[in-house]
Every structure is written in C-alpha cells, then in structure tokens.
Amino acid sequence: MGRPVVRHSSRKIPKREQKPPTTKSDSPGTIPPYHSFTHLEAESLRKDLLAWYDRCKRDLPWRRLASSESDPDRRAYSVWVSEVMLQQTQVSTVIDYYNKWMKTWPTIQDLAKASLEEVNEKWSGLGYYSRGRRLHEGAGKVVLELEGQIPRTAEDLQRLLPGVGRYTAGAIASISYGQVTGVVDGNVIRVLSRLRCIGADFTTPAVSDALWSLANCLVDPLRPGDFNQAMMELGATVCTPKKALCSDCPLQNQCRAYRRVSCVMVT
Structure with a gap:
C-alpha cells in the first residue's frame, strides 16, 4: 500500500511503440481494444x-491489522489512517508514525475525543498537516453524525467523509469491506x-x-x-x-x- 509519487519514464518512445491512432468510434472514457484485456x-x-x-x-503493520481485525469499523479505521499517512510519504517513514498513532488512538472514537493540538503533535514530522486535520474532522463526523459507523461503500465514503477522494474511498472499501471496486x-x-x-x-x-x-x-x-x-x-x-x-x-x-x-x- 505504500505509494510514492511516481512519473512515467522519460525514455523517448520509437514510432513503432507509440499508441495507434484513435478511431472515430472511440469516445472519451472508453477503452480501445488495443488497451484493454480479454x-x-x-x-x-x-x-x-x-x-x-x-x-x-x-509485512506492513496496517496490513496485519486489517487482516486480523474482525470488527469492520476498526478495520476500516486502520486502513483509513494508513492511506492518509501514505499520501506523498514514503512507507519507511510512515511505519513508525502509524504504530504510534494506532497505539494512542486505537479506535475512531478515541481519535474523535482527541484535541486538534494533540493530533498535530502526533502528526509532527509527517508534513502536510491538513491530512491529519481532515482525518480528525472525519472521525468527529463519524462519531457525531454517523452513529460511529464508517460508511460501507466507496461511493458513501467519498460523499460523506472530508478529505476522502476516489482513490482513498476505493482502498478503504475494497480492503475493509470487500467491495469489488478498483483503485x-x-x-x-x-x-x-x-x-x-x-x-x-x-x-x-x-x-x-x-x-x-x-x-x-x-x-x-x-x-x-x-x-x-x-x-x-x-x-x-x-x-x-x-x-x-x-x-x-x-x-x-x-x-x-x-x-x-x-x-x-x-x-
């Protein structure tokens, strides 16, 4: 689940390797047969x-927790925390922060009770502090507005939780709830x-x-x-x-x- 920011190779592609011309039948959002799988x-x-x-x-701590945790909300919370931390941050850096975070706030209810100052202090060194603030805000919304239950589908996760985009929603839904959705x-x-x-x-x-x-x-x-x-x-x-x-x-x-x-x- 570690995802550093990546770019395509700068290698110059010979003409024979380039994508074939798009046909008139191809419309935006469709996948030509050449680019698809049978x-x-x-x-x-x-x-x-x-x-x-x-x-x-x-062997990563969030994978171990997600595979061993039987409670769906705890499982989703653990995946949510890891996905937010891994945004624009190396896996090797996140591991220690993740372990300390989950030891301090093992459930979403625990995180919702924390102050923003405590969250910022625990986030210190990871950078992009808005990620921690949105995670804290989302925990409060789950506890206060959603009766402590994290949304069960990618669509609802993206719609209801602050800072959760299409990728994060798909990751939480597929890993935590088994929803058949890609990322x-x-x-x-x-x-x-x-x-x-x-x-x-x-x-x-x-x-x-x-x-x-x-x-x-x-x-x-x-x-x-x-x-x-x-x-x-x-x-x-x-x-x-x-x-x-x-x-x-x-x-x-x-x-x-x-x-x-x-x-x-x-x-």
Missing part, C-alpha cells in the same frame, strides 16, 4: 498477480500504462476515466482488497519509475511495453 487475459492476470503478492508482499494511484497508472502501452496524458479527464474503468474491470471479485494492494505493491517494488525489475515481474508475459522494448533491442 476475459481470459484478465483471469490470468488476477491469478498470476495474487500468487506473486501472496509470496512477496511486504488508481500513481503506481497503478504506471503498471496499467506499461501493460497496455497507454501513452496518453493520464491527467486528462478522459484518460483518467479510462484507467479507472480498466482498474474496475480487472479487480478480482473474490479478493478485491488483496488485488488492489497487489497492483500498488507491484508498482512500488517491481514496476518502478526507473530501472524496472522486469525479470521479477509476474505479469511480464502480458506486458506490451516489455514486449515492444524487447523487440526494439533485438532489432
């Missing part, structure tokens, strides 16, 4: 990625773009919508939380911005970028 490809990708994740995933962060963007040679500007609404559609189509229906974490883990540890470890990638056989670069190197 049903069999999607099934194979899920199987290979989850098998790799089960073998190679990093798209910088790591997922890079993995999907390389797998299907998507070279368009992902900051534009049409391309962003297409990537979200692709993520939602790929997510494993039986293990959505693990699948989403696996996609992010792959981008963070193997499919990195520079010097990607392609030989260690469980999805190498489905990666069109790898295939094309290999062909260029051979020729």
